[in-house]
Amino acid sequence: MPLDTIEDPFELSSYESVKHSFVIFYASRDDDGKMWCPARHRHAAHLAPQEGLGSCDCRNVEEIIERTFAPADGPTGLIVYVGQRIEWKTGANFFRAAPWRIRSIPTVVKLQGAKEAGRLVEGQIASDLPTFVGSAATTSPTKDEPPTKDEPPIKDETPIENEPPTKDKSPKDEPPPKDS
Numbered sequence: 001m002p003l004d005t006i007e008d009p010f011e012l013s014s015y016e017s018v019k020h021s022f023v024i025f026y027a028s029r030d031d032d033g034k035m036w037c038p039a040r041h042r043h044a045a046h047l048a049p050q051e052g053l054g055s056c057d058c059r060n061v062e063e064i065i066e067r068t069f070a071p072a073d074g075p076t077g078l079i080v081y082v083g084q085r086i087e088w089k090t091g092a093n094f095f096r097a098a099p100w101r102i103r104s105i106p107t108v109v110k111l112q113g114a115k116e117a118g119r120l121v122e123g124q125i126a127s128d129l130p131t132f133v134g135s136a137a138t139t140s141p142t143k144d145e146p147p148t149k150d151e152p153p154i155k156d157e158t159p160i161e162n163e164p165p166t167k168d169k170s171p172k173d174e175p176p177p178k179d180s
Contacts, residue, residue, distance in 0.1 A: 002076040003069040009080050015099055016114045020078040022133065024065055025095060025107040027058045027088065028081040035059055036085045037105055058106045061125045065108070068133050075133050077108075108132070 004020065011017055027037035038057035069077040082088050082095050082105055095102040099116075100109070108125055110118045110132065120132055 002074050005079040015111055018111055020076040022075060022077040023109045024077050024079045025102050025105050026081055027105055028084050061106050064126055064129055068129055
């Protein structure tokens with residue numbers, strides 16, 4: 001089965017250390033074998049579920065991930081458990097830092113040529129995983145390679161900590177020149 005679980009997650013110090021096409025980041029399992037995500041808060045029990053949030057937690061995407069990676073000739077995936085809730089919630093969690101920069105779980109990271117080629121986060125996994133994984137078999141550009149004329153460039157929209165958002169400027173955004 002091309003879906004493995006890493007025993008020592010601290011071996012993942014770089015993309016080069018991964019021999020799989022995909023890395024799946026999940027909440028760690030508790031003593032009952034269940035992932036702590038979703039964490040249900042007693043104060044939030046009265047709130048109605050928000051649109052699309054039902055597929056955001058680790059337990060809800062576990063089955064689709066297992067089905068997607070189950071075929072013997074399918075892509076290879078590596079499951080990484082990020083720690084118990086208290087470990088994950090600290091800013092010092094190993095997986096929140098470079099190179100992984102995981103901000104939400106579950107997250108699926110696609111690797112090509114020891115580089116990140118894309119990622120799906122939370123609810124995107126349930127809706128986009130089959131297409132995302134299927135595109136791993138095709139030759140597509142990474143962030144450092146120019147796209148072919150038929151392929152759009154890959155845009156990494158993952159925010160980097162403490163980096164202000166950027167705004168694409170077009171000529172209409174520029175103020176008119178001042179007359180001297």
